[in-house]
Amino acid sequence: MHPRRIAVLGGGPGGLYAARLLKLARPACDVVVHEQDDPDTTFGFGVGLAAGTQRRLEAADPDTLRDIVTAGSRHDMTMRVGGRTARVRSDRLVGVARTELLAILQRHAEKAGVRLDFGSRRTAEALDADVVVAADGVGSATREAGDFGGSVEVGRGLFLWCGAEFTLPDAVFAPVTTPHGTFVTHAYPYSGGRSTFLVETDERTWRAAVFDATTDATPPDATDTASLRYLEGVFAAELGGRPLIGNRTRWQRFRTVRCARWSAGRVVLLGDAAHTAHFSIGSGTKLAMEDAIALAEALAEEDGAAAAFARYEAVRRPAVERLQELARRSRLWWESFPARTGLPVEQLMVAYMTRAGNVPLDRFAVTAPDVVAAALGQFAGQDPVPPPPDVVGWVLDRPLRGGGLDLPSRVVPPGDPALTVVDDVVDDPWSAEGDAVVAAARRHRAAGSAGFRVVGPADRAATLTRLDLAERLRGEVGGTVVVEGPAALRADLAAGLLSGRADLVTWTEGAA
Numbered sequence: 001m002h003p004r005r006i007a008v009l010g011g012g013p014g015g016l017y018a019a020r021l022l023k024l025a026r027p028a029c030d031v032v033v034h035e036q037d038d039p040d041t042t043f044g045f046g047v048g049l050a051a052g053t054q055r056r057l058e059a060a061d062p063d064t065l066r067d068i069v070t071a072g073s074r075h076d077m078t079m080r081v082g083g084r085t086a087r088v089r090s091d092r093l094v095g096v097a098r099t100e101l102l103a104i105l106q107r108h109a110e111k112a113g114v115r116l117d118f119g120s121r122r123t124a125e126a127l128d129a130d131v132v133v134a135a136d137g138v139g140s141a142t143r144e145a146g147d148f149g150g151s152v153e154v155g156r157g158l159f160l161w162c163g164a165e166f167t168l169p170d171a172v173f174a175p176v177t178t179p180h181g182t183f184v185t186h187a188y189p190y191s192g193g194r195s196t197f198l199v200e201t202d203e204r205t206w207r208a209a210v211f212d213a214t215t216d217a218t219p220p221d222a223t224d225t226a227s228l229r230y231l232e233g234v235f236a237a238e239l240g241g242r243p244l245i246g247n248r249t250r251w252q253r254f255r256t257v258r259c260a261r262w263s264a265g266r267v268v269l270l271g272d273a274a275h276t277a278h279f280s281i282g283s284g285t286k287l288a289m290e291d292a293i294a295l296a297e298a299l300a301e302e303d304g305a306a307a308a309f310a311r312y313e314a315v316r317r318p319a320v321e322r323l324q325e326l327a328r329r330s331r332l333w334w335e336s337f338p339a340r341t342g343l344p345v346e347q348l349m350v351a352y353m354t355r356a357g358n359v360p361l362d363r364f365a366v367t368a369p370d371v372v373a374a375a376l377g378q379f380a381g382q383d384p385v386p387p388p389p390d391v392v393g394w395v396l397d398r399p400l401r402g403g404g405l406d407l408p409s410r411v412v413p414p415g416d417p418a419l420t421v422v423d424d425v426v427d428d429p430w431s432a433e434g435d436a437v438v439a440a441a442r443r444h445r446a447a448g449s450a451g452f453r454v455v456g457p458a459d460r461a462a463t464l465t466r467l468d469l470a471e472r473l474r475g476e477v478g479g480t481v482v483v484e485g486p487a488a489l490r491a492d493l494a495a496g497l498l499s500g501r502a503d504l505v506t507w508t509e510g511a512a
């Protein structure tokens with residue numbers, strides 16, 4: 001039986017978009033959104049929507065997408081280190097104010113016939129409906145109270161989400177090293193003459209700058225103005241001397257939410273309530289809105305809520321988990337970012353793009369030939385090299401001379417006895433387990449080891465993690481670092497070489 005009354009808990013992007021699509025699919029159904037805040041109260045600043053997301057929104061609801069794109073502003077992506085800038089053109093990356101996005105989604109929901117109920121906090125249990133869509137955000141009380149098998153993993157790094165009242169010409173990633181440690185901003189323009197400034201740092205820097213104390217002194221729902229004033233000094237060059245603005249802005253650690261089940265009885269979770277993915281891949285709003293598309297389709301096509309919820313989860317879970325894994329790698333990369341600020345900006349941009357294994361090197365060479373040309377030159381110790389068609393082969397074929405080595409290419413046979421074998425399987429090279437591997441490696445170096453051969457399982461996830469561990473060994477212990485992997489993953493291994501994660505690679509024997 002099809003539901004006749006649907007209640008949506010939460011008027012964020014996921015809830016509002018789901019409500020509109022559900023109402024469009026079943027006009028006879030009564031759809032209500034319950035949002036605790038007023039229509040124009042929101043947290044945060046701008047959100048970015050990439051080309052792939054826009055294509056999916058276009059297919060589901062072209063009217064809404066048109067208004068979002070009109071309200072947004074397009075920008076390129078840049079990285080700025082040590083006075084040098086690397087730029088990647090992006091034709092369809094749009095930044096839009098969260099307030100504006102919500103206003104558009106509210107308008108379109110009402111136009112479709114959805115009722116909007118603002119200003120009261122509700123519980124899923126008390127809502128009178130056949131189906132309750134719980135889109136109540138990362139802190140979802142529905143998830144906490146229900147039988148969803150929810151878990152929350154808290155990140156090591158700290159971030160602060162603030163803004164500025166001027167339009168940056170492009171999105172920019174810029175690290176700044178202070179006497180307290182390194183802060184990095186991910187900043188991007190959005191509509192209405194404003195820009196988002198997201199600032200990240202590590203725990204040691206955060207404590208050294210006494211932000212643990214300013215955080216304690218900031219009441220809940222207030223802004224940590226002491227941190228904003230300090231960061232205005234740190235990022236004075238990016239801000240052009242202008243102030244940072246806050247909106248319930250305080251230091252936080254990212255919370256990755258996962259759930260064993262996304263539905264229980266008549267209640268189904270959607271968006272941040274069901275899952276989150278680290279903000280550095282800019283996907284929270286995308287995931288919530290793509291969930292809404294899949295849920296509306298499932299409820300329109302299946303007979304009965306239970307079948308629809310099962311279909312929704314079967315469709316969405318693989319895509320969500322894939323993104324969560326990319327986001328996990330991206331989070332680890334940003335949490336360890338200060339270790340890389342010595343790389344030239346173009347090589348750092350390649351490292352950034354390939355950090356999670358999502359952007360193949362040959363594709364990036366087509367998107368940003370100038371950046372890759374400079375990075376190839378930096379890697380090979382020569383002038384910029386326009387990326388050849390087989391850029392992966394080119395990287396692997398570079399000779400390595402110096403430091404007692406004279407090798408014709410970056411691929412070496414296995415089994416050099418001068419190298420210590422590192423075969424520890426660690427999921428997170430920057431964890432306490434990673435610290436133990438580094439400590440053992442230091443002892444081997446002190447005892448005369450020439451370096452390390454990092455070996456392990458031939459699957460892709462393990463190979464990418466080995467590259468991360470190798471990068472840490474290279475930076476903190478030194479010596480020659482060789483990473484083993486299957487020849488089938490030569491593109492990942494070449495990206496690792498170009499990004500400074502390894503000196504050499506060797507093929508896994510017997511792997512395809």
Ligand SMILES: Cc1cc2nc3c(=O)[nH]c(=O)nc-3n(C[C@H](O)[C@H](O)[C@H](O)COP(=O)(O)OP(=O)(O)OC[C@H]3O[C@@H](n4cnc5c(N)ncnc54)[C@H](O)[C@@H]3O)c2cc1C
Binds near residue numbers: 012015048121198
């Ligand atoms: C620092 C940072 C940067 C980000 N940058 C980006 C980005 O660039 N691009 C991007 O796509 N995403 C970004 N995100 C993520 C994005 O903000 C969220 O993922 C997205 O808003 C999720 O949408 P949602 O509808 O699931 O939940 P939310 O937007 O959190 O909405 C939940 C709503 O439910 C309401 N609510 C909660 N409980 C109740 C209740 N009991 N009764 C009534 N109402 C209730 C809340 O008031 C809220 O309005 C970022 C997040 C962070 C933290």
